[in-house]
Amino acid sequence: MSETQAGVVDADVEPRHLLGVVAGAAVLALYASWMAADLVGRWLVFPVTAVVAGYLLYGREESGNKAVFVGYGLAAMLAVTPVVMILPDVLGEFTEGPAAMALTVSNLLLVVLFLLPATALAYVTYRFDGGRGIVQRVRGVR
Amino acid sequence: MEVDRRTVLKGGAVVGAAGLTGSAVLRDSDADVSRSADWGDQGPPVAYESYDTHRVSQAGDGDFETIQGAVNAASERDLVLVERGVYREEVEIHDTDRLTIRGTDREAVVLDGEFDRYNGIIATTDGVVVENLTVRNYNGNGVYWLSQSVAEPLRGYRGSYITAHHIGVYGIYARNAEKGRFEGCYASGCADAGYYIGESQPAHAVITDCIAEYNGMGYSGTNAGGDLVIRDSIWRENMVGIVPNTLDSQAGAPQGHLSGGIRIENNHIHDNNRLNVPATANAYAMFGSGVAIAGGQRNDICDNTIENQEKYGVVLFPMITDTSATSLPLRIARGFAPVLSDDHFYRPRDNAVMRNEVRGSGRVDLALAAPASGNAFADNDAGSTRPALLERRDGSFGDVMVFLQVLKDFTQTEVGEYPRGTTEGQPQPDLDGLHADLDSYELDDPEGTPPRTPIGGMADE
Numbered sequence: 001m002s003e004t005q006a007g008v009v010d011a012d013v014e015p016r017h018l019l020g021v022v023a024g025a026a027v028l029a030l031y032a033s034w035m036a037a038d039l040v041g042r043w044l045v046f047p048v049t050a051v052v053a054g055y056l057l058y059g060r061e062e063s064g065n066k067a068v069f070v071g072y073g074l075a076a077m078l079a080v081t082p083v084v085m086i087l088p089d090v091l092g093e094f095t096e097g098p099a100a101m102a103l104t105v106s107n108l109l110l111v112v113l114f115l116l117p118a119t120a121l122a123y124v125t126y127r128f129d130g131g132r133g134i135v136q137r138v139r140g141v142r
Numbered sequence: 143m144e145v146d147r148r149t150v151l152k153g154g155a156v157v158g159a160a161g162l163t164g165s166a167v168l169r170d171s172d173a174d175v176s177r178s179a180d181w182g183d184q185g186p187p188v189a190y191e192s193y194d195t196h197r198v199s200q201a202g203d204g205d206f207e208t209i210q211g212a213v214n215a216a217s218e219r220d221l222v223l224v225e226r227g228v229y230r231e232e233v234e235i236h237d238t239d240r241l242t243i244r245g246t247d248r249e250a251v252v253l254d255g256e257f258d259r260y261n262g263i264i265a266t267t268d269g270v271v272v273e274n275l276t277v278r279n280y281n282g283n284g285v286y287w288l289s290q291s292v293a294e295p296l297r298g299y300r301g302s303y304i305t306a307h308h309i310g311v312y313g314i315y316a317r318n319a320e321k322g323r324f325e326g327c328y329a330s331g332c333a334d335a336g337y338y339i340g341e342s343q344p345a346h347a348v349i350t351d352c353i354a355e356y357n358g359m360g361y362s363g364t365n366a367g368g369d370l371v372i373r374d375s376i377w378r379e380n381m382v383g384i385v386p387n388t389l390d391s392q393a394g395a396p397q398g399h400l401s402g403g404i405r406i407e408n409n410h411i412h413d414n415n416r417l418n419v420p421a422t423a424n425a426y427a428m429f430g431s432g433v434a435i436a437g438g439q440r441n442d443i444c445d446n447t448i449e450n451q452e453k454y455g456v457v458l459f460p461m462i463t464d465t466s467a468t469s470l471p472l473r474i475a476r477g478f479a480p481v482l483s484d485d486h487f488y489r490p491r492d493n494a495v496m497r498n499e500v501r502g503s504g505r506v507d508l509a510l511a512a513p514a515s516g517n518a519f520a521d522n523d524a525g526s527t528r529p530a531l532l533e534r535r536d537g538s539f540g541d542v543m544v545f546l547q548v549l550k551d552f553t554q555t556e557v558g559e560y561p562r563g564t565t566e567g568q569p570q571p572d573l574d575g576l577h578a579d580l581d582s583y584e585l586d587d588p589e590g591t592p593p594r595t596p597i598g599g600m601a602d603e
Contacts, residue, residue, distance in 0.1 A: 034543065038505040042530055085547065092430065092452040092504045095418040096561045106554035110546075 020063055024070045025054035031074060035081050038088045064128070071125030072134060078118035082110040173494040173518030175442035178405040182348045182371030184323065185598020187300070190219040190240070193593055200227040209233045209243065209253070216241055221593040224275060226250040232280075235265040236290070240298070242593035245275030248303050248584040249573060255280030257566070262306070266290045269298035269596055274585040281310040284329070288317040292393065295320045295342060300596035303584045305576075307331050308565050310420075312338045313357070318393075322347040323597050326582050329354050331568035333420035335362035336380070341392050344368025344401040348597075351581045355379040356568045358421030359428075360414065362387065365394035367440065368401030376410050376579055381421045381562070382428040383414040383451075388437035388461040388488040396437055396461070396488040403441030403493065406433060412449040418563035423555035426562065427462075427548055429453065430504065437461025437488030448500045448507075455500035455524065458490035458540070459511035459548045492516040493537075500524040508532055511548060512540035 029050035033042040053073065060066050089101045126133070196212040197204035204225060206212040210233050212222040222243045229252065235241055243263065245251030253262045253275065262277035264286045277284040284306030289296035296319035303326040306313035313329030313336045316322050320342055329336030329352070336354030339347050340363050352375040354360035360377035361384045363370070377383040386404045388396040397403065411432040421429075428434040430453030435441055437460055448455040492515070500507035500522060507524035510517060510532060517537030519527075527533070529541040554560050577583050585591060595601055 034541075037526070037528055037530070037543070041526070085543070085550075088453075088505050089430075093415065094430070094452055095416050100561060104554050104560075105558035106550045109553060109557070110550050 016063075017061060020066045021054055021057045024057045024066050025050045027070055028053040028073050028077070031077055035077060035084050039084060068125055068129045071121060071128065075118045075122035075125065078114050078121060082107070082114045085110065173496045173520035175405070175444045175494050175496050177440075178371075178402060178442045181369045181405050182350075182373065184346075184348060187594035187597060188601040189592040189594050193219045193221055195221045195223050197223050197225065198229075199225040200229070201225070213238065213241065213243070219593060223589065224251045228252045228254050230254050230256060230259075232259045232261055233263040234261075235263070235267055235270050237267060238270075239267050240269035240271075240593075240595070241265075241267075242271040242273065243275070244271075244273040244585070244588055244593070246588045248274045248305060249276060251275040253277045253280075257281060257308075257310075260310075261286050262309075264288075265299065266296065268296055269600065271300045271302070271593065271596055272304060273300075273302045274304075274588050276305040276307075277309070278306070279308050283311050283315045284309045284313045284332070286312070286315045286317075287319050287322070288315075289319060292318065297321055298596040298600050299323075301325075301327055303327065303582075305571060306336070307571050308568060309333070310565055312336075312362075313354075314338075316347070317341050320344065320346045321597055321600060324349045325351055326580055326584070327352045328571060328576055328580070329360075330356040330571060331420065331565050332357040333565055334422050334425075335359040335385070337361045338363060339370060340364040340366045341394055342366045342368075342370070343394050343398075345370035347371075348373070350374050352376075353378075353576065353579055356416065356419050357381070358419060358425035358562070359383075359385045360411075361385065362424075363397070363404060364389045364392050365397045367398040367403040367438075370403075371405045371407065373405070373407040373409060374581075377414060377432070378410075378412050379416055379419075380414045381416055381419050381425045382430070382434055383411045383432045383448075384409070385424070385428060385434045385436060386438040386441050387424070387435075396439055396491075398439035398441060399491075403438055406441065406443045407445050409446045410449075411446055412451070415450075415452040416563075417561040419568060420565045421562040423552070423560070426555055426560040427552040428457070429551070431455075431457050432500075432503075433457070435459070435490050435493055437490060438493065439491040441493045442496070443494070443498060444496045446498045448498060448503075450502040452504035453547075454505055454509045454544075455503045455507040456495055456498065457509040457511070457544065457548075458493055458495075458514060458517055459509075459545060460490065460513060461488040462549060462552050490514050490517055490540075493518075495519045496521050498522045498524070505547075509544045510537060510540040511544035512542045513545075514538055514540040 029046045032049040033046040036045050090098045198206045198212045219240045224245045257279050260282035262280050262284045287299040299322040301314050301324045305328045308331040311334045313332040315338045318341045336357040346369045349372045355378050357380045360380040363386045415430045432448040432451045433456045435458040506526040506528045508527045515538045519533045
């Protein structure tokens with residue numbers, strides 16, 4: 001932090017870094033709120049995801065690190081999308097029980113349908129990250 | 143932080159462009175249902191001046207002991223008056239125009255198919271009216287009007303105060319017919335739909351003060367529309383409520399494109415979430431929805447109360463079926479190749495959803511699937527929508543998640559079993575409840591009232 005002559009506190013934040021944080025957080029929050037709109041209001045999912053993602057992205061100064069975070073984040077959300085899609089039927093007050101609503105062939109196909117792009121995106125992110133591996137990333141090993 | 147002038151200008155340009163794009167997409171919806179405001183204005187039926195009455199009684203004190211016997215003896219404009227009793231027969235009317243078949247008691251005059259006969263009453267001639275009786279336990283249809291000619295629609299039909307229950311396909315059914323009316327009727331336990339008016343454009347027909355429950359679909363109308371109104375009725379406890387739809391397998395696809403769609407007005411639509419009712423694949427693909435527009439066009443859905451739907455209160459989505467292809471992958475391939483055209487993949491187009499009260503939906507109250515074109519949502523009292531801000535955006539931009547949901551459930555009907563019940567397993571009609579729920583339950587004076595035209599304005603036809 002620095003203090004200007006007028007006494008106004010000015011943050012030493014690079015606009016490029018800030019833009020990356022906002023863009024990354026917005027992408028993740030938009031997808032999360034779209035994905036979960038049948039379960040939870042967008043008014044809740046969007047800001048919570050944006051704030052959490054923004055906080056985590058803020059600590060990653062390099063653009064590449066931000067891209068890797070967003071890539072893995074999107075891949076993870078793609079993977080859970082079918083579960084979020086099916087959940088309202090499982091929780092709904094239908095005349096069939098939760099198991100019957102969940103365990104259908106089309107639900108299995110839906111899982112596969114989303115796992116394919118999720119896997120592809122995760123792999124692209126992994127290669128982009130130099131093959132470091134997500135476990136190392138989570139542990140902060142460089 | 144140092145920010146130079148160039149950066150500020152760039153930022154301003156980005157914000158300005160985003161604002162212009164946003165305002166273009168999030169414009170006020172211009173939904174308008176006035177195009178169908180004068181639909182359904184049929185006028186009262188007109189009494190025939192000259193007619194004979196043919197009494198049917200199982201006690202032997204009438205002119206005939208079977209309804210078919212009376213029909214065979216009747217002439218144009220005559221009245222077949224059926225006394226109390228259970229009539230185990232199929233009635234066919236192929237030659238006598240403007241015939242009226244009337245029960246003397248809605249509950250006690252019963253046509254029973256015993257799950258061994260197909261149609262209760264089938265009429266293929268103009269102007270036939272069926273009033274004040276019950277049809278039950280047929281494997282096909284309860285009361286069925288259809289034209290003998292594909293090119294020439296049947297003209298004039300009416301079903302008044304009919305109870306149709308435990309029926310294998312449709313309860314009360316008109317196909318390739320115009321100038322009709324269903325009023326004061328009740329349909330339950332029908333495997334396809336309680337009511338069906340299809341392949342009729344323009345239909346010039348009204349469904350009013352009716353109830354549908356425990357059916358696959360409450361109402362289904364394939365490729366039908368144009369002066370067709372569904373109003374003041376109750377749609378509850380079905381797998382799905384009201385379903386205007388497009389199918390290539392029947393004439394006139396897509397629904398509504400020739401003379402406008404259906405005006406669905408002032409109905410109470412609720413709790414259509416039952417998966418233990420008899421149903422077809424199409425019903426399962428939309429289960430839990432109040433009003434489902436499947437590839438239809440120019441439908442006006444207004445002033446309805448829609449409650450407690452476990453999926454969607456109102457949902458508009460492209461019709462996915464293409465029955466000319468036999469396997470699901472082929473259907474999808476043929477459907478998606480021209481995804482933005484209407485070749486076997488009919489987008490919901492130019493539908494208007496206005497002034498409805500929609501609440502308690504399990505997923506969202508109002509939903510528009512992608513791809514879509516020119517739909518509009520306005521002035522609805524609804525909570526959640528998909529996509530977001532549906533009332534303030536161009537109705538050509540639907541949500542692909544809604545499409546995926548419907549596609550998933552259609553797929554289930556192709557690749558595996560789907561939950562449904564049996565016709566025989568549905569409850570018997572709650573007659574006390576019907577008395578309370580229908581504004582008008584039965585004909586006031588069945589023996590003294592002369593037979594009448596199906597609807598107003600048909601005396602000379």
